[in-house]
């Protein structure tokens with residue numbers, strides 16, 4: 001990859017010998033954005049994110065008080081980070097006297113660390129130094145989570161999104177992230193790869209279903225929310241998240257203020273989210289595009305939408321999970 005906006009952890013520099021040895025034994029495919037992606041524990045990864053996951057699996061020690069936000073890419077990660085950060089810090093940083101709220105001057109990705117990204121960039125990063133309760137996010141699949149995440153009483157909030165909107169969001173994100181690499185790539189090919197599961201973090205259906213069943217088996221451990229419900233009833237979903245996390249009583253005014261501060265209109269118009277880059281090289285504005293439900297209609301032809309619908313029907317049939325659009 002050559003574009004300047006491409007983050008460090010999409011590259012293949014700084015790989016340890018251990019990662020190189022493992023990679024040499026893994027199935028390999030050419031990706032849409034990356035020239036090589038590797039299949040590890042059933043999922044496709046860039047070399048850098050794979051190394052981040054390996055280090056995370058080895059080193060991350062979950063605490064009972066931890067909160068981990070889990071998503072597939074482009075399913076509402078940035079928004080969920082902002083909402084939960086504002087919720088947990090509502091006494092320290094009241095949103096009503098909001099002139100100096102951290103979210104007004106800091107991109108949500110800098111307030112909530114991305115586990116495998118941080119472990120790739122800074123393998124010795126001291127997660128133990130984060131204030132309690134520690135709030136972090138990951139795209140790691142349920143079976144691949146570090147053992148301590150599964151065995152401790154830490155809480156997981158999983159947010160999923162209608163796969164058609166998720167794909168379309170990824171499509172535009174990829175084009176912004178690496179315009180040269182993606183310019184000549186046909187959307188038909190990308191939809192095919194997405195439906196075959198050969199996309200970073202994919203297959204998307206395994207990711208969603210594993211957390212879906214985990215939330216049904218252990219509702220005190222995993223809370224399952226959707227981008228669509230968050231969009232339609234942000235306040236009610238935020239209260240559900242707050243109750244799950246044991247945040248205690250929240251006044252209606254506080255809920256309203258947090259919902260407003262974290263809305264697409266509010267966050268996407270802040271200077272900090274319009275200009276500038278994260279330290280990893282990604283432009284902050286790439287995380288905000290339309291922020292709508294059903295926006296896939298502007299990008300997908302009927303036949304491409306039908307191709308994704310067929311995959312959804314095949315993979316989610318009988319699961320009880322229904323995507324609204």
Ligand SMILES: Nc1ncnc2c1ncn2[C@@H]1O[C@H](COP(=O)(O)O)[C@@H](OP(=O)(O)O)[C@H]1O
Pocket residue numbers: 071072073074075076077078079165168169170172262263264265267287288289290291292295
């Ligand atoms: N505050 C917010 N409210 C609603 N959607 C938001 C949001 N912030 C970002 N998004 C949307 O969430 C998607 C990015 O997901 P992620 O944060 O997981 O990378 C993008 O979707 P679109 O590309 O459909 O607009 C982005 O616009």
Ligand SMILES: C[C@]12CC[C@@H]3c4ccc(OS(=O)(=O)O)cc4CC[C@H]3[C@@H]1CC[C@@H]2O
Pocket residue numbers: 010030031032033034035037046073074139170174193198199200
């Ligand atoms: C994880 C990430 C969002 C997804 C980005 C991504 C999406 C699709 C890709 O296509 S393919 O090469 O697998 O065919 C590649 C990538 C690589 C970067 C991914 C982003 C890094 C941080 C974002 O949350």
